[in-house]
Amino acid sequence: MTTQKKVLKVLTFLVLLIFLTSFVLNFAHTTVPAAWFPKQMVLELSQNLRKLIKPPPCTCTHCISQRKVSAWFDKRFNQTVQPLLTAHNAVLEEDTYQWWLRLQREKKPSNLSDTIRELFSVVPGNVDPVLEKKSGSCRRCAVVGNSGNLRESSYGPEIDSHDFVLRMNRAPTVGFEADVGSKTTHHLVYPESFRELGEDVSMILVPFKTIDLQWVVSATTTGTISHTYVPVPKKIKVKQDKILIYHPAFIKYVFDNWLQGHGRYPSTGILSVIFSLHVCDEVDLYGFGADSKGNWHHYWENNPSAGAFRKTGVHDGDFESNVTATLAAINKIRIFTGR
Structure with a gap:
């Protein structure tokens, strides 16, 4: 009293x-x-x-959501756009829906409303409360890419010190802990890039087509879907309450606002970065870009063709790299370039 x-x-x-x-x-x-x-x-x-x-948006030295630091950033960053699909925001505007349908050109896509209804009968239809920002805090997040520049970087302990650690696609940690860390809180995948995750890791599905949403239902229940345009896992061990869905409208927001139409659609890497701008107060990037010799490859394999995607036109890797470099230049993120 x-x-x-x-x-x-x-x-x-x-x-x-x-x-x-x-x-x-x-x-x-x-x-x-x-x-x-x-x-x-x-x-x-x-x-x-x-x-x-009116207190500052966070207690970090540099708060990502702080306005009037950069006109370039303020023009692109829209805090009202929701990163995750929920039962309450699942209705897509027609232009967004039509754009999304063209990403991977499904010949006969299923009815989206029915698919989403079925999806949220299996996975949670509300936003992960862990991802909701709290005022007066400093949520530090590490976004860990798959670049070979992580080799011999010794970044592992530093990565694990963050509140959230986001990884993507097939990235392994076992055997590479000294360089990439062992902690993962959220892992972004699509059906064709899925790998089994740790028990406490939240899977964030990035849906590029309607069947991706159907696959989540199938892979956690009946196991009837085994093929999209390539074979995909029939069953996954991820707990249903640990499955989150990246909002298709957020993919379009990244494409329109941040990539300004470059490439055919955003890579998982840039989708992870912009996602983190919306759920974190401070963001550190590891494992992005080429290694010190200019090679584009994954840290867990020697694959001379791993950088071939940069020539396909699907993703504009150079433009995406310019976006992250600009974000670093205005102190919105930090980039650790490794070796």
Whole structure:
């Protein structure tokens, strides 16, 4: 009770102070000479009071969602766009739906409404509460790509120190812990890139077509879907309450706002980065880009053709790299380039 009284007194004092400041500012503007009451001093006092009442978006040194740091960022970042598909935001606008259907050109896509209804009868239809930002916190996230520049980087302990660790596609950790860490909180996949995950890891399905959503239902129940355009796992061991769905509208938002139409659709890597901007306060990137010799390959294999996707036109790897480099230049993310 005593604490509540103290808080009430402080709030009352702040309100009175703001009122008096505003009064003095108006009075100084109309009657008092600048020598008696410098207007700049009153303005600064007023701004400081506003900061006291409206706390910063987070307690990190650089908060991602902080506005008016970069016009380039403010033009692209739309905090109202929801990254995850839920039972409450599952209706797609017609232009979004038609764009999404063209991504991988399904010949006879199933009815999306029926598919989503079936999907949320199996997996949770509400947003993962862990992903919801809390004011007054500093959520540090590591987004770990699959680049060979992670080899001999010794980033493992540093990666594991983050609150969230996001990985993608087939990335393994066993045997590579010293360089890539062992902790994973969220793993982004699509059916064709799925790998079995740890028991406490949340799977974020990135759906590029309607059958991807149907596959989630099938892979956690009947196991009837074994093939999309290539063979896919018939069954997965991921707990149903650990399955989240990347919103198709968010894919389009990344494509429109951040990639400005470059490539045919975004890569899982850039989808992971922009996703993290919306759920994290501070983001560190590891395992993105070529190694020190300019080679594009995965850290777990020697594959000379691993960078071939850069020439197909499906993803514009160079433009995506420019986006992350710009984000780093304005202190919205940090990029660790490895070896």
